[in-house]
Amino acid sequence: MRSSTQRQRPLIWTLALLSTVGYGALYYAQPLLAVATEQTTGWSRAQTGLAFTLALLTNAALAPVVGRAVDRFGGRLLISGGAALGAAALTLMSLHPSYPGFVACWVLAGVAMTLTFYEPVFTVVAQQFQAGDRRRATLTITLIAGLASTIFVPLTSAGLQAGGLTMALGILAGLLVITAGLGWAVLPGVGRHTGAKHHMVTPFAPDASFRQLVLSFTLARIVSVGTGLQLAPLLLARGEAPAVAAALAGLMGLAALPGRVLFGPLLAALGIHRLTTALFIMLGLGPLLLATTSSVWLASLAITLFGLANGALTLARTELLVGRYDAGLFGTINGRLAGPVNLAQALTPFGVGLLFSGSGSYLPSLWGLSVLAALSAWGLRAQVLDPAAAWVTRRVRRPRGRGAPDRGRPR
Known part of the structure; x- marks a missing residue:
């Protein structure tokens, strides 16, 4: 039997933090990071914009695959791993790679987006909660994650002003590492309350x-x-x-x-x-x-x-x-x-x-x-x-x- 919202509060707050940091570090911080990158490297807005567009396209392409994987394996490995991948991508960017390396970092960040944004998080919620409890959990997560831009735009700006691009990327990567560890500790593992434990589903055929x-x-x-x-x-x-x-x-x-x-x-x-x-x-x-x-x-x-x-x-x-x-x-x-x-x-x-x-x-x-x-x-x-x-x-x-x-x- 599934736990109530009261007993599952650590899970709800962990998912909320993972989404907030994922959106904040990998999406809302990008415009400020792009300007700082252009000033550091001399690249054009078209070049930084292309890299971010490729990240978003990667996110779109992998969404169906990740959805099936979360159904089968649960959220612990995938969502926590996504936060860790995001941290790795931003850390590699802080090393000031060549332009192809910069693009590769953003493609890796696109993989992390697919694993940490709302889609996999809501899948875990659907696996763990029913009816009213599910709605309350989803509301809590979206209310907190809805503040991602409010939190991360000034945070990124402060990091850039205090220590430049390297410090800002380091702060964002560090937050992703923390949430990855928290997700690994709290999120259900394979076979714990996931739909995959009880059912084997037919391949989905959209009508x-x-x-x-x-x-x-x-x-x-x-x-x-x-x-x-x-x-x-x-x-x-x-x-x-x-x-x-x-x-x-x-x-x-x-x-x-x-x-x-x-x-x-x-x-x-x-x-x-x-x-x-x-x-x-x-x-x-x-x-x-x-x-x-x-x-x-x-x-x-x-x-x-x-x-x-x-x-x-x-x-x-x-x-x-x-x-x-x-x-x-x-x-x-x-x-x-x-x-x-x-x-x-x-x-x-x-x-x-x-x-x-x-x-x-x-x-x-x-x-x-x-x-x-x-x-x-x-x-x-x-x-x-x-x-x-x-x-x-x-x-x-x-x-x-x-x-x-x-x-x-x-x-």
Whole structure:
């Protein structure tokens, strides 16, 4: 029988710390590290940007493989190992390698991202908790990890100012080593409460409903990344003061936290399909209002709605999957969904950059992002009308004695 949330607090906090440090050291610190690297080496922004893009592409490519592995082996070795790999990547960067070596370090960091970001962490949560306990655990993790940029941007900046690039990388690597050790001590090992202990699952075969879900969340990620990237430049281009632009950009991230807190009550009131559809619509209102008004107050409203939806969608994605699949399949299925979603995240900056370069305006991309959000909401229409028509999964028990495996009922 699974432990309660009360008894599993060390696990929840360990997963939260692993996610926070993983996102902070490997993702949010990158822009500051890139500038410092360019100043140290003379490389261009295109060169540092290419290395980071390759890290994100590596993350996208490995997501399905890592998902299956966490289903089979649990989180201790993989997530703790991911933090250690991240530490190794940053330590190697501090040795000031050649440009090919620098790229290789970021590719290694991309592997670490796949092992420490939300996807494997949520798989462990799905293996360890049920229903309300799972939602509370996921909420705690995302609330803490949602502060990663708030913590690691100033921390990285302080490290750079105090001792330069080498010190900043050393601090980040050291934090990853600490969390790797903590994860090894606390996370369940192979065969302890994992889905792999009890079941052998058939290879996952996505159907039309799952493919539509992947498409909706992929489009939503494009909207999320594209809007976030262009917010501050858009406000500055409209003549807002840098302090105002920075404050509104911070509001976007801050609004994600109450969005996650409100997710539980809204889920109880609306159900997961209607709630997710509403969140996609709210997400699209952000770029739509930014495209149609120059009022700073309406821009604040747009950013607040966008941030609330963006934060809650992290939980909605998990809830949609665990409501349909056995815990022993969660990593596999979440990994299959994460691949294209993370690929979209890696390529969206290039796409919106092309649109701006070609038009000289932010309006085409903002209108386009609004349309993509509407398509995300439209894609869930059939599941809102008939949730029972969504995909099903088969569970296969390990054979005992002779004969074919016994096929269990879909959940």
